Amino acid sequence: MSENTPKPVNLALLGCGFATRLHSKTLSSMRDKVQCFYASRSKANADAYNKKYQGHGAFEGYQAAIQSPEIDAVLVATPPVQHKELTLAALAAGKHVIVEKPPFPGSKDFKDVQAAADGAGKRVFVAENYFYKPLLAELQKLIAEQVVGEVLFVHVNALKQQKITDWRGQPDLAGGGALFEGGIHWVNFISNLGLELQSVTGFRPGSSAGEVDKSILLGLRYKEGAVGSFYYSWETPSLFKGLRISKIYGREGSITFESNGLFIIVRGRRNRLIFPGLKDIAGYKGMFADYVRAIQQDAEPRFTFEMAKQDLLTIEEALAG
Numbered sequence: 442m443s444e445n446t447p448k449p450v451n452l453a454l455l456g457c458g459f460a461t462r463l464h465s466k467t468l469s470s471m472r473d474k475v476q477c478f479y480a481s482r483s484k485a486n487a488d489a490y491n492k493k494y495q496g497h498g499a500f501e502g503y504q505a506a507i508q509s510p511e512i513d514a515v516l517v518a519t520p521p522v523q524h525k526e527l528t529l530a531a532l533a534a535g536k537h538v539i540v541e542k543p544p545f546p547g548s549k550d551f552k553d554v555q556a557a558a559d560g561a562g563k564r565v566f567v568a569e570n571y572f573y574k575p576l577l578a579e580l581q582k583l584i585a586e587q588v589v590g591e592v593l594f595v596h597v598n599a600l601k602q603q604k605i606t607d608w609r610g611q612p613d614l615a616g617g618g619a620l621f622e623g624g625i626h627w628v629n630f631i632s633n634l635g636l637e638l639q640s641v642t643g644f645r646p647g648s649s650a651g652e653v654d655k656s657i658l659l660g661l662r663y664k665e666g667a668v669g670s671f672y673y674s675w676e677t678p679s680l681f682k683g684l685r686i687s688k689i690y691g692r693e694g695s696i697t698f699e700s701n702g703l704f705i706i707v708r709g710r711r712n713r714l715i716f717p718g719l720k721d722i723a724g725y726k727g728m729f730a731d732y733v734r735a736i737q738q739d740a741e742p743r744f745t746f747e748m749a750k751q752d753l754l755t756i757e758e759a760l761a762g
Contacts, residue, residue, distance in 0.1 A: 447737040449476045451497070452539075453506035455527060456519040457481040457490045459607070460541050464516065464568075465494040467725040474733050480506035480515075503527055507534045514736055516568070517541055521616040525550050528565060532557040537736050539566045543625050544749055546616050548757060551750040558746075566732045566742055567749035571626040572633060573727035575717035576702030580689070584635035589691030589709035592636060595661060595669030598685040598700055599627045600677040618653035621756055624673040628659075628759075629752045631671050634689075637664040643759035659759050 452468070452475050454461045461479070468475050476497045481487040484501035491499040500506040507515060507530050514537035517527045525545045531538045532554075544567045545551065558565045571577065584592060603623075612618065620628075620643070632638045642660040656674035663669070679685050685700040694709025702722045705715040721727055728744070735742040 447474075449474055450733055450736050451476050451478065451511055451513045452516055453478040453480050453500065453509070453512045453514070454490075454516045454518055455480050455503045455506060456517070457483075457486045458518065460518040460568075461490065461516075464518070464725070464729075465490070465496075467729060469494060470726070471729060471733065474737075475729070478506060478509075478512060504530065507531050507536060512536060514539065521622070522546065522613070525554065528554055529557050532561045532563055532565070535561055535563065537563045537566070539568055539732060541568045542749070543616060543621055543753065543756075545753070548750055548753045551746070551753075555746065564735060564739075564742075565746055566735070567744070567746065568728065569626065569629050569744050569749060569752070570724040570728045571630045572744040572748075573721075573724035573731065574630070574702055575721060575724070575727075576698065576705070577630060577633060577724075579705055579715055579717045580696070580698065581633070581635040583696055583705070583707060584689070587691075588694065588707055588711060588713075589689065589696055590693030592663075592665065592667040592689060592691045594688075594690040595631070595634065595636070595663070595667055596689070597627065597631055597669070597671045597687045599624070600672050600674045600679050600685060601683050602678045603675040605675065612653045617756075617760075619655045619675045620657050620673060620759065623675070624657065625752055625756055627671065627673055628755050629748075631659075631661060631669070632752065632755060636667055638662075638755065639664045641755055641759045643761075654760075657759070 454477060457479060468477055478498040479487045479490040479496050480500040480503050482502060487499035506512055515531045517524050517540040521543050524540050528538045528540050554565055640662045644658045645654055646656055655676045659671040661669035661671060687698055687700045689696040697706040702717050707713040731742050
């Protein structure tokens, strides 16, 4: 390692579940920049993950990792109700924090966390991979180029049938229903298409009044004049359990795209078939590359803490409607 090469970030992943498995696979391609450690309430679980993903150490309990002088940053991958407590504890211990989404129970919590981060001189990052999707970057470019003229309608389809067997189906641990727990990623997506989201209104279908939402429709209004709809569900079958088509309509054509990012079809001033890219279709590599750079350089990431707060405010606005 040359004198100008930043030392790898020692990152402790708190919680050994689905998110940690997912992130470990991504981080395995960044071993020169990130060294992973694992923490669980069960030392056996932490040891198993450390062995499976060729980590650099394991801790019994989250506090052991947080207090370790070896650790530079933690990734909070526990149920959302624990996020704020663990984030504040890590900041108090002088660690940077990457916190899974949804980050905190409410938008009001950002003020406390920001104050703690400022006091510690550390940064808090929210793990929003959708912001880094190649699909989103392509759509931003197409809208900026006005390939379909003035945008009139935005229709985003995120319907799927998703069986929930873990804490995500328990509101006391998840902090909310489908829109809060999973749909928040899509809220970020519809907020960053290249149009400024001005307001949202939520509509819950079916006879589920009083229950935690599993399906919801958001009516969208953008500052530029476009209006739209966003469908999100955990209980609606989709082709191949996740293949969905979304559209953007303008005065001079339309943009059709597979919601996950497989392809984009443009019919407008110029017709195009675009494949945004499969190597980082979910945006995780771009997200971690940006966050590691920000930690090493003490710099602002592309997806900021304030932007994450705005996503939660949008969720709250939709659920209040």
